[in-house]
Amino acid sequence: MTDLGTHGEAGLERGRVDLQRYGHALMGTYGEPMRVLTRGEGSWVWDADGNRYLDLLGGIAVNALGHGHPxxxxxxxxxxxxxxxxxxxxxxxxxxxxxxxxxxxxxxxxxxxxxxxxxxxxxxxxxxxxxxxxxxxxxxxxxxxxxxxxxxxxxxxxxxxxxxxxxxxxxxxxxxxxxxxxxxxxxxxxxxxxxxxxxxxxxxxxxxxxxxxxxxxxxxxxxxxxxxxxxxxxxxxxxxxxxxxxxxxxxxxxxxxxxxxxxxxxxxxxxxxxxxxxxxxxxxxxxxxxxxxxxxxxxxxxxxxxxxxxxxxQDLLAHAKTVGEHLRTSLEALDGVVEVRGEGLMLGIGLAAPVSAAVAKAAVDAGFIVNPPSPDTIRLVPALTLTTAEADLFIAWMAEHATRLISEGSA
Incomplete structure (x- = not known):
């Protein structure tokens, strides 16, 4: 198991092989997948090369209880x-x-x-x-x-x-x-x-x-x-x-x-x-x-x-409100974030520049799965069981890395 921050091109040998197989066997309706995922637990997933990711997309708002809830x-x-x-x-x-x-x-x-x-x-x-x-x-x-x-x-x-x-x-x-x-x-x-x-x-x-x-x-x-x-x-x-x-x-x-x-x-x-x-x-x-x-x-x-x-x-309605509000207030305070839209754990991070694709790519390379539905928005629809501590990992990464990408895109 690798820790957050070790993701990159070097460790994707098995994943590359599987993606080649994918390209030969499946229709190209979704483009090339970002990774080949092999297992999940809670809000975390692992790829074919052992890299771990915090899943903040939840299968596009599907995995309400995260992965593998007992x-x-x-x-x-x-x-x-x-x-x-x-x-x-x-x-x-x-x-x-x-x-x-x-x-x-x-x-x-x-x-x-x-x-x-x-x-x-x-x-x-x-x-x-x-x-x-x-x-x-x-x-x-x-x-x-x-x-x-x-x-x-x-x-x-x-x-x-x-x-x-x-x-x-x-x-x-x-x-x-x-x-x-x-x-x-x-x-x-x-x-x-x-x-x-x-x-x-x-x-x-x-x-x-x-x-x-x-x-x-x-x-x-x-x-x-x-x-x-x-x-x-x-x-x-x-x-x-x-x-x-x-x-x-x-x-x-x-x-x-x-x-x-x-x-x-x-x-x-x-x-x-x-x-x-x-x-x-x-x-x-x-x-x-x-x-x-x-x-x-x-x-x-x-x-x-x-x-x-x-x-x-587990009263996940209240939990979604609490963690969602924590994400909202923390992200709104970051340079380059102009607004955070939505309710509960369905949030759109409005960026000051149209660099959402670059931010999403940098995020997955760093171990965070997010989605860029529009050029200036990052979408978060994680498991309703996402913890505040897990949310803080992404907030810290946004503060340290994403704000630089946004600033460069605004220049």
């Missing part, structure tokens, strides 16, 4: 040895229990229902189909929003570089600037008769951790109620305690008609979910309208139930 591992092992998959011609108790828990945590009213799938993209595909089942067609989404890469989810995603290779996408999409109340009102007024839904992320993750104001969220809620349209909250990245609340929209004191979940819900096991609030939304999809072979299988449900158990038992 309760999560035990739950999966026990369920795998009992009953893993049945198809949805049958029900299982873990699936039913998970749906009941999500409805309770979401404070969903009578008549609410859950649909299980396998990813955030699939959850948003289902939400799109729910919008179409209203009998109307127009969906309003936000500039900077990201909802997935399948055709329906991609149609609701704004980034042109992702959309262009697959045009034409689904029609009747309208995009408005994020957090622009007047633009939202105008778009709704122009499409009032055909408005099926407004979809948004309470905090936009892929565009650089950009929170929407509570006033904007409240206006979206008011407009959709007034025009009998669905308010869809994409909480794929923000949900399941990531922001210090079970779901980020709860921080604004509103309730959507539809919420999509994935990422942290399974703690590392693939699972997605759609929560439909109330009788009207809960009855939109009926027998034959939608389905997925693996959705809500007993193994995935057991992993999600174990994740929720640990979050509740």
């Amino acid at each position: 309760a999560w591992v035990a739950a999966i092992a026990q369920q795998a040895a009992t009953l893993a998959h049945t198809s949805n011609f049958f029900a299982t108790e873990p699936q039913i229990r998970l749906a009941e828990r999500l409805l309770e945590l979401a404070q969903a009213p009578h008549g609410s229902r859950v649909f299980f799938c396998n990813s955030g993209t699939e959850a948003n595909e289902a939400a799109f189909k729910m919008a179409r089942k209203t009998g109307k067609r127009t969906v309003i989404a936000l500039e900077g929003g990201f909802h997935g890469r399948s055709m329906g989810a991609l149609s609701m995603t704004h980034k042109e570089a992702l959309r262009a290779p697959f045009a034409p996408l689904l029609e009747h999409m309208v995009f408005v600037p994020r957090d622009d109340v007047d633009a939202l009102k105008a778009a709704v007024a122009e499409n009032a008769a055909d408005l099926a839904a407004i979809i948004l992320e309470p905090i936009q993750g892929e565009s650089g951790v950009r929170p929407l104001s509570h006033a904007f969220l409240a206006m979206a809620r008011e407009l959709t109620l007034r025009h009998e349209a669905l308010l869809v909250m994409d909480e794929v990245q923000t949900g399941v305690a990531r922001t210090g609340a079970w779901f980020a929209h709860q921080l604004a004191g509103i309730q959507p008609d539809v919420m999509t979940l994935a990422k942290g819900l399974g703690g590392g096991f693939p699972i997605g979910a759609v929560i439909a609030f109330g009788e009207k939304a809960g009855g939109l999809l009926v027998k034959g309208d939608h389905g997925t072979t693996f959705g809500g299988n007993a193994l995935a449900a057991a992993a999600a139930n174990a994740t929720l158990d640990v979050i509740q038992e």
Whole structure:
């Protein structure tokens, strides 16, 4: 095991060989991976050459309990040895229990229902189909929003570089600037008769951790109620305690008609979910309208139930707030950091220069895994179990090394 600070080009011989194998065997949809990882424990991972890294990306907000949490591992092992998959011609108790828990945590009213799938993209595909089942067609989404890469989810995603290779996408999409109340009102007024839904992320993750104001969220809620349209909250990245609340929209004191979940819900096991609030939304999809072979299988449900158990038992909502606030205040005090956006343990470090890629590369070479979602932002979405002492290691590195890169980029 090597210590932080010993990472570099010299010790990557086995990793280089594995990356060559990767390049010959896998499609190049993700580019070349940074490292070949072999194991993890808590907030730490090790690569094929024995180098250790503090994982502050958490599989992109997925590994809510870190790596190898014993309760999560035990739950999966026990369920795998009992009953893993049945198809949805049958029900299982873990699936039913998970749906009941999500409805309770979401404070969903009578008549609410859950649909299980396998990813955030699939959850948003289902939400799109729910919008179409209203009998109307127009969906309003936000500039900077990201909802997935399948055709329906991609149609609701704004980034042109992702959309262009697959045009034409689904029609009747309208995009408005994020957090622009007047633009939202105008778009709704122009499409009032055909408005099926407004979809948004309470905090936009892929565009650089950009929170929407509570006033904007409240206006979206008011407009959709007034025009009998669905308010869809994409909480794929923000949900399941990531922001210090079970779901980020709860921080604004509103309730959507539809919420999509994935990422942290399974703690590392693939699972997605759609929560439909109330009788009207809960009855939109009926027998034959939608389905997925693996959705809500007993193994995935057991992993999600174990994740929720640990979050509740260890009060990780409060912990996410505490450690997140410590990161925020410490990082905001550093030269070259202009702001820290987000909530809980979903943070975007705003840099004074567009050098996030260089900072992220220097970080991984030093033993820290972070993400540069935009040229001037570093994203942190670590395990909810990250300790203050572990956070301090990264803060110290930022103070000593990243500030120099930012200063050079500003010159």
